[in-house]
Amino acid sequence: MNFLSRMSKKSPWLYRINAGSCNGCDVELATTACIPRYDVERLGCQYCGSPKHADIVLVTGPLTARVKDKVLRVYEEIPDPKVTVAIGVCPISGGVFRESYSIVGPIDRYLPVDVNVPGCPPRPQAIIEGIAKAIEIWAGRI
């Protein structure tokens, strides 16, 4: 177990939750992972397909009323300890959708957020900076 936790400090897996995003931040997240110029996998991270494998959660979108329950259900499936990162201004404050009838966010009303990366969308460099902060928190938590 000691060996495992020592190793997992160096390889936190990322999982994306789209909480009603316009897809802008999701494109930037894909760019961060897939384009060699940014290459988030240098930091030991990797996107995973299942919430059960995730360590760091990246949430995009302002949390619409329709998607809220699904987001919370998927979030519950992610094992503890986990680090939550809000990507873009939407999950942080609602951005341009703030106080709209269909928005129940910001997400920190429902989820414990650790790191915020504002921007509309944040550039990949900013996302990497935010993930680096999340990895520091992750190393302290495990």
Next chain:
Amino acid sequence: MAFLSILMKNLLKGPSTEPLPTADSPTPAAYRGKVTFDETACVGCKMCEHVCPGGAIRFEERPEGLRFMIWHNTCVNCGLCSHYCLTKAIKLSNDWHLSHLQADKYRLTDQALVAYAACSGCGTKMLPTADALMRLAYKKVSPRSEHLRHLCPDCRRSASVSGDIQ
């Protein structure tokens, strides 16, 4: 054999990955990042507050002046504020280092005070006329307009009508 030249080129070029987060990465000068505000150029028209789609900008009347506030966590870097700012008091810098811990969420603000000046005629408080506005309004600032600039609207009106300034 074309691949050999590409291979050589790539070998000489070095890695294309940016060295983040250990070193900074080059940012284009025109990149729309964190908003900056220059209180000496602001004329208090509040157009930026009106056009801001995220509602990031707030103005507040205070006894000592007009207070400007921006919360970067709801700013979408659209640049409308800077586009509509006559005197370019509000601008977008290319600073994108905005990621922060949750504890600092509500501290990611910038505040500035456009302090009231006293009218040189009657002493009432008024927003000072910025240099930037004078340059915008007049090709050459005459002594007369320089004098009128420090008067409140009432004093300016009476000074213009009585014609006591030449």
